[in-house]
Amino acid sequence: MSVQTQDRSYRIGEVAERVGVTTRTIRYYEELGLLGTAAARTKGAHRLYTDADITRLEELIRLRDLLGLSLEELLELAEAEEARAALRDQFAESASDRERARIVKAARPLIERQLELVRARQQRLSEFADELSERLRSLDERQAELDWKREGGSRR
Amino acid sequence: MSVQTQDRSYRIGEVAERVGVTTRTIRYYEELGLLGTAAARTKGAHRLYTDADITRLEELIRLRDLLGLSLEELLELAEAEEARAALRDQFAESASDRERARIVKAARPLIERQLELVRARQQRLSEFADELSERLRSLDERQAELDWKREGGSRR
DNA sequence: TGCTTACTTGACGTTCACGTAAAGATACCA
DNA sequence: TGGTATCTTTACGTGAACGTCAAGTAAGCA
Numbered sequence: 001m002s003v004q005t006q007d008r009s010y011r012i013g014e015v016a017e018r019v020g021v022t023t024r025t026i027r028y029y030e031e032l033g034l035l036g037t038a039a040a041r042t043k044g045a046h047r048l049y050t051d052a053d054i055t056r057l058e059e060l061i062r063l064r065d066l067l068g069l070s071l072e073e074l075l076e077l078a079e080a081e082e083a084r085a086a087l088r089d090q091f092a093e094s095a096s097d098r099e100r101a102r103i104v105k106a107a108r109p110l111i112e113r114q115l116e117l118v119r120a121r122q123q124r125l126s127e128f129a130d131e132l133s134e135r136l137r138s139l140d141e142r143q144a145e146l147d148w149k150r151e152g153g154s155r156r
Numbered sequence: 157m158s159v160q161t162q163d164r165s166y167r168i169g170e171v172a173e174r175v176g177v178t179t180r181t182i183r184y185y186e187e188l189g190l191l192g193t194a195a196a197r198t199k200g201a202h203r204l205y206t207d208a209d210i211t212r213l214e215e216l217i218r219l220r221d222l223l224g225l226s227l228e229e230l231l232e233l234a235e236a237e238e239a240r241a242a243l244r245d246q247f248a249e250s251a252s253d254r255e256r257a258r259i260v261k262a263a264r265p266l267i268e269r270q271l272e273l274v275r276a277r278q279q280r281l282s283e284f285a286d287e288l289s290e291r292l293r294s295l296d297e298r299q300a301e302l303d304w305k306r307e308g309g310s311r312r
Numbered sequence: 313t314g315c316t317t318a319c320t321t322g323a324c325g326t327t328c329a330c331g332t333a334a335a336g337a338t339a340c341c342a
Numbered sequence: 343t344g345g346t347a348t349c350t351t352t353a354c355g356t357g358a359a360c361g362t363c364a365a366g367t368a369a370g371c372a
Contacts, residue, residue: 011339013348023349024330044338046349066280068224071329101302108295115288122281124222125274132271139264146257167369169318179319180360200368202319227359 009040009048019057026057032071034060034078063114067121077113165196165204175213182213188227190216190234223273233269 016023029035030047035057040048060078063069069077172179185191186203191213196204216234219225225233 011349022331024332027351028330042338042349044349045351046338062284065224066277066284068221097302097305101299101306104295104299104302108292111288111291111295115285115292118281118285118288121222122278122285125278125281128218128222129271129274129278132267132274135267136264136271139260139267143257143260146253146260149253150257167319178361180362183321184360198319198368200319201321202368 007050009050010054012047012049015049015054015057018054019061021057021061029057029060029071032075034071034075063117067117069117077110163206165206166210168203168205171205171210171213174210175217177213177217185213185216185227188231190227190231219270219273223277225273233266 010018012023012026016026026035030037035053040050042048060074063074063077064071166174168179168182172182182191186193191209196206198204216230219230219233220227
């Protein structure tokens with residue numbers, strides 16, 4: 001049923017390219033605590049990322065771009081989420097069912113919170129769209145009025 | 157039919173308060189060309205704004221906040237729109253019908269463009285919302301699975 | 313007419329979100 | 343076992359979008 005996520009690991013350059021940001025951005029986000037400082041390293045010192053890490057980064061970027069959240073706001077949102085994403089891939093190997101239940105439970109309110117933010121933004125955009133449509137309608141009305149006057153009405 | 161917009165004028169401080177920005181922001185926007193440098197002045201030198209100017213400013217702020225447009229992007233979007241908003245309030249007194257028709261015609265594509273941008277953003281947000289919902293669903297599924305195991309299953 | 317408040321134009325300062333360069337260590341590949 | 347591409351940290355630089363003085367002028371009011 002569940003597809004085993006092929007558990008390769010990626011170095012920062014590859015991650016950057018895949019996600020569409022620079023390595024600087026990734027390091028900066030780590031510096032801010034947006035990506036667990038826990039990102040594994042090679043025996044040397046090179047950072048190593050999992051598929052889960054990449055997913056998480058993409059998520060952050062999306063929240064940033066679509067909702068215009070500042071990195072500080074992202075941090076708030078993410079702080080509690082830390083554990084979740086970090087543990088997501090090792091979910092399969094995680095110890096007990098009690099542990100699993102805990103993780104699942106903890107993850108929910110965070111996604112809910114994100115969904116709330118998205119919904120709120122959708123609401124405001126919807127209002128904006130309505131206003132713009134209304135303006136188009138109003139313009140068309142004036143247009144028709146003028147056309148009518150110029151065709152049937154008095155010419156000066 | 158049309159309500160005569162009460163044609164008071166406002167000074168920068170009052171505008172700032174009403175719109176919810178600082179005077180600095182308003183001057184900065186003018187500096188960038190976002191607000192016609194034409195903003196009337198008193199015989200002295202104090203800037204004077206009309207209701208139309210305020211509406212326009214609010215619109216800019218909304219595009220900035222809801223779509224995350226940079227001021228430069230706003231400028232592009234607005235450049236052609238300049239005439240429209242500037243002339244909007246004096247529409248009633250504008251010279252000929254030919255002139256009015258011209259204004260109405262010029263206004264349309266700009267509003268259309270804004271609407272396009274809003275729609276695009278709505279689209280992306282919608283996709284995001286769907287993904288988040290899907291995640292919630294998936295979490296609930298796991299939750300149920302775990303609950304089932306813990307109740308009916310083997311205890312260790 | 314004077315007083316207080318609000319505005320004017322500079323001009324320098326600040327925060328955020330990275331960019332960029334330097335100097336060295338590490339990883340991979342022939 | 344080199345050589346080269348990729349990574350490491352450190353640190354200063356940068357553009358956008360304003361904030362914040364400072365010194366002077368204009369407006370509204372007793």
